[in-house]
Amino acid sequence: MTTTADTAVDPQFIAYMAAFQVSVKHIAVCEPCLTMQPCETGDALHGDFAAKQAAWTAEQRLQACNERRRAKRRADSRARMALHAANELVTFGQWQDGRPTATPADVARRATAMYSGYLKGELITTIEGATALETVLAG
Ligand SMILES: [Zn+2]
Numbered sequence: 001m002t003t004t005a006d007t008a009v010d011p012q013f014i015a016y017m018a019a020f021q022v023s024v025k026h027i028a029v030c031e032p033c034l035t036m037q038p039c040e041t042g043d044a045l046h047g048d049f050a051a052k053q054a055a056w057t058a059e060q061r062l063q064a065c066n067e068r069r070r071a072k073r074r075a076d077s078r079a080r081m082a083l084h085a086a087n088e089l090v091t092f093g094q095w096q097d098g099r100p101t102a103t104p105a106d107v108a109r110r111a112t113a114m115y116s117g118y119l120k121g122e123l124i125t126t127i128e129g130a131t132a133l134e135t136v137l138a139g
Contacts, residue, residue, distance in 0.1 A: 012059055016052040023049040082124050082132035085111035090136045100137075104130035 023045045027033045033042035089102035089110055102110075107129030112119060 012052075012056050016049075016056040019045075019049040019052045077118075078124060078128060079132065081115045081118070082107055082111045082128045083135060085114055085124070086129070086132035086136040090133070100133075102133065104133055107133050 023042075026042050026045050030039055030042050032039045033046070038046055086102070086107045089106060090100045093106075094101045104126045108124045108126045109129075111124040111129065111132070115124070
């Protein structure tokens with residue numbers, strides 16, 4: 001996840017902002033550049049700014065993509081933990097009126113207990129428990 005604090009120390013972002021400032025400062029004092037017909041100096045400065053902006057944007061996109069992939073893997077793995085717990089509760093737990101008595105909260109608690117070592121304090125939620133319970137009952 002990119003936060004303001006990360007951005008503040010991101011050297012690529014700092015380089016991009018510095019190039020932006022140099023480009024803008026030059027435009028302010030250069031008539032040809034101001035009228036969108038860059039001089040030779042300006043051309044290099046604006047080109048450098050565009051390149052650094054593109055590099056930074058590409059890096060942001062890559063990081064966002066990696067972050068989405070990590071989040072997906074994490075959600076999949078949590079879903080498997082909840083499914084395991086739901087399976088146990090449905091298979092070995094009590095039933096009443098043709099339904100297991102286990103609730104989504106029971107599934108969440110059970111999964112959290114089974115996988116506490118992997119969860120690093122991020123407990124399986126009741127919503128995740130409900131999804132797992134539905135999946136097991138549907139299957
Ligand atoms: Zn210029």
